[in-house]
Amino acid sequence: MSESVALQDFIGRHRRLFVLTGAGCSTGSGIPDYRDADGQWKRTPPVTIQAFLGSEATRRRYWARSMVGWRSFGRARPNRTHHALARLEASGGTTLLLTQNVDRLHQAAGSRRVIDLHGRLDVVRCLDCGGTLPRESMQAALLRRNPGWAMLDAGRAPDGDADLEAQDFSGFDVPPCPACGGVLKPDVVFFGENVPRERVEAAYHALDEADAVLVVGSSLMVWSGLRFVQRAADLGKPIAAVNLGRTRADALLTLKVAQPCDEALAFLL
Structure with a gap:
């Protein structure tokens, strides 16, 4: 089974997804990311x-x-990745979109249930x-x-x-x-600063309600995002990740899709 087909199957089988996004979602909108394929x-x-x-x-x-x-x-304007995830929410496929990005492009694309983890x-x-x-x-x-x-x-x-x-x-x-x-x-939230507790607790609540986790465009090198994947693994929830290069949670993943985010999620459009 190809990665693309496996991802479609994963999303199709888990109708209450907790979605965690990172900088890889916004590179197609002209916003550079921080890390290379090795997470450095x-x-x-x-x-x-x-x-x-x-x-x-x-x-x-x-x-x-x-x-x-x-x-x-x-x-900057939303790209196909943002629109695909908005479409996924509109179809009833998500409990929450938790983004590590600070650009508000998910909201601009139409996503409504969003927490801006880092402001x-x-x-x-x-x-x-x-x-x-x-x-x-x-x-x-x-x-x-x-x-x-x-x-x-x-x-x-x-x-x-x-x-x-x-x-x-x-x-x-x-x-x-x-x-x-x-x-x-x-x-x-700057580096060295804590994410407000109420944001973390709201995200944990949505994660607990979800069937599975979908990570899109994040290397998960920072604990503020990794903690949610770690919690999902502790709860036995399946975890899929779309990311070019390694993530800090590779050992915890049920499915890894090494494709650009917009290509991997194109089927949602």
């Missing part, structure tokens, strides 16, 4: 929460790169007063304060980042919270 970093790992909080220079560098990267990230990049939150504002508003403020950076071009990097390696960030002006003057941070 392709580039310098993302900024940690400790570095972001501990250094104004780090925050300048982060927001300068984000300002340039947002131009393409903010225009969302289109919202900015104040670390002092807790207030939020749209990322587009932050972008406008960044451009007003730093007009000389507006036309800079750079290579795309994961999650709205941009490769600006040779720049001097010391003069980059980061706006404070418009409500209290506090420090602004994208409403995403």
Whole structure:
């Protein structure tokens, strides 16, 4: 039996799927992923929460790169993988889609039962007063304060980042919270930061209700996603994964499909 036929059979036999997605879902929308086929970093790992909080220079560098990267990230649109998973939900085939991505492309494609495990990049939150504002508003403020950076071009990097390696960030002006003057941070979970407990518990509940797990486009190298596959294995639930390259959970998988996500799920469309 071919991998494609085996995947169709797996989805057909398990009508209450818990779907876990990662960066491989969004590469077809022009958003780069983090890891290579062996699960190793392709580039310098993302900024940690400790570095972001501990250094104004780090925050300048982060927001300068984000300002340039947002131009393409903010225009990204769902691809066939997102639409296929939305179709799967519409057919009644899922209990939940838990995504490690922060791009909201699953929702843009029509998925409704979604938990953004690592938050969302289109919202900015104040670390002092807790207030939020749209990322587009932050972008406008960044451009007003730093007009000389507006036309800079750079290579795309994961999650709205941009490769600006040779720049001097010391003069980059980061706006404070418009409500209290506090420090602004994208409403995403940085490395070194904990996922909010209520998100984890809601996902566990949906997993417990599911017949099986389908992983799409994730190497599962980070514990925040791997824990759900580990729980499924502990509960004896079948697990299928669509991913180019190895995953950290290969030994736990019932089925592994080594194809691009859009090709593997094309039958759902």
